Amino acid sequence: MKNLLALKPYLLRYKRHLGEGFFYIILTNIFAVAGPKYIGQAVDAMGRTFRIQEVVGYASIYVLFSLLSGIFLFLVRQKIIVTSRHIEYDLKNDYFNHLQKLPRSFYDQTSTGELISRGTNDLNAVRDFLGPGIMYSINTFFRLFFAIIAMVALSPTLTFFALLPAPLLSYSVYTIGRSMQKRSKSIQESYAGITNLVQENLTGIRVVKSFTREDAEVERFEKLNREYYRKNLSLGKLQALFFAMLTAMTAFSLIPVIWVGGRAVIKGEMTNGGIAQFIVYVTMLSWPIISIGWVTSIVQKAASAQARLNEIFNTPPDMHDMENPESSASEKEQCNGSLVFRNVSFHYPSEPGTTVLESISFTVEPGSKIAFAGATGSGKTTLVSLIPRLYEPASGSILFNGRDIRTIPLDQLRKKIGFVPQNNFLFSDTIEQNISYGSSDSDPQAVIDASRIAMLDDDVESFPEQYRTMLGEKGINLSGGQKQRACIARAVAWSPEILVLDDALSAVDTATEARIFDALLQKLPETTIILISHRISTVKNCDRIFVLQGGLIAENGTHDELLRQxxxxxxxxxxQLLEDEILSIA
Incomplete structure (x- = not known):
């Protein structure tokens, strides 16, 4: 239950609406409990000489009170249920906003399907608590409170017999409620597994079909779905038992009431109308008592769901600017793209014992073109990921234009860096929107200029819709080389001070690669360019080449200097010369 305390700020945000709903709950129950009094008076009136108008009068008052109770119940739903939708809206916005701020290391360890599940299924469970859960909890309390007061006023003895099942009811709610919470959490985890499988399958459907694994994937889904079905069935059986038990308790409580009440009527201690009124109150308690089971189920599901959401909300962005960062007199200062690494070491948070980079130190002069080479796993991608602070170094410091990058507000730092990662990603939007994605304004000429630098303009001009061509998921209607060049165009469209190309030319031929590199040198002469490539032909013309091995800088120098070493x-x-020779022979 303590997990639900995280919702307090949202409830306080709408306290006026909830307060009005609270007031209407009191009114609906006052009129609901006041009505049976007139049923009792009507029954007593019919036990003596009476006029039909008298009975009709009592019945009319009862109908009026029932009508007023219904009207106020409608207002309750308008205030509390509608408010729950507002809070759901706020929660979804806050959830997505928080996801945007989480570091890359978080996404390295958390599946997309899991995040989707928490943002949909778990949030819906929390919304049920904020709406029906809160409304029926408060309504049940006041219905019981007012009804029991009326019952005690009629007969304390009958009230005692009517409430005999209460201790057993409390124990059942506590015991079965805990079991429902455990089962609900297990169900939500299973649902997350199904969501993750479906998301991966649809994203990788071309791979599935290429390897004819459709039947195997269907079998995997059926297995997870069967487990999800089994857990839901288990929870459903428990809920059915709980509701049946509550209904039985309510029914059995009438037996002693009728027996003792009937004897009291025979002895003249109670009127026929009094016992009829009392039975109406006992019957009136049936739904509140039954709803305890339903509300308990909602609360337990919400508690499990909120616990899973809290795991996300309580994950802090580990990219923090230093307190009192230097003013962004950065706009006034000379920003020229210099970069200094000082004894930088790094290990992934999930593998604290494994050092990926160790004591890396080097200086990049403004406007220079440098490259990092080395075998797969030597730490090249990790190193360049530290520059825009996609990861935070374990020790050491990185200076950009003479300032520690931690003192530069994150959004300002990243606006000065164009980053093209290994895995090219394009949105399901037009080519124009994809290229201008990082720019503050969508300048058509800037898009065209960036495309020319990336040698993409000829390809785009051949499309019927040109720059307004809609791309499929992840740019599926472009070739690998076209996707890489589109990502390069996106990175250079805002004229960054540092351009990082992480193996961003691997899908283009060497001739196109050379043309792109020449265009970068001509169009962005003052931009510092950092290359990662497995091709020697790509890096050989750089001002300096750093060779990484095992997280260390093993060699550095120009192409000719390194060959002499x-x-x-x-x-x-x-x-690579040997590989090229073999390919030419083949």
């Missing part, structure tokens, strides 16, 4: 770079160079 006859070390790791020379080995990579000779290996």
């Amino acid at each position: 006859n070390g790791l770079y020379t080995k990579l160079h000779n290996q």
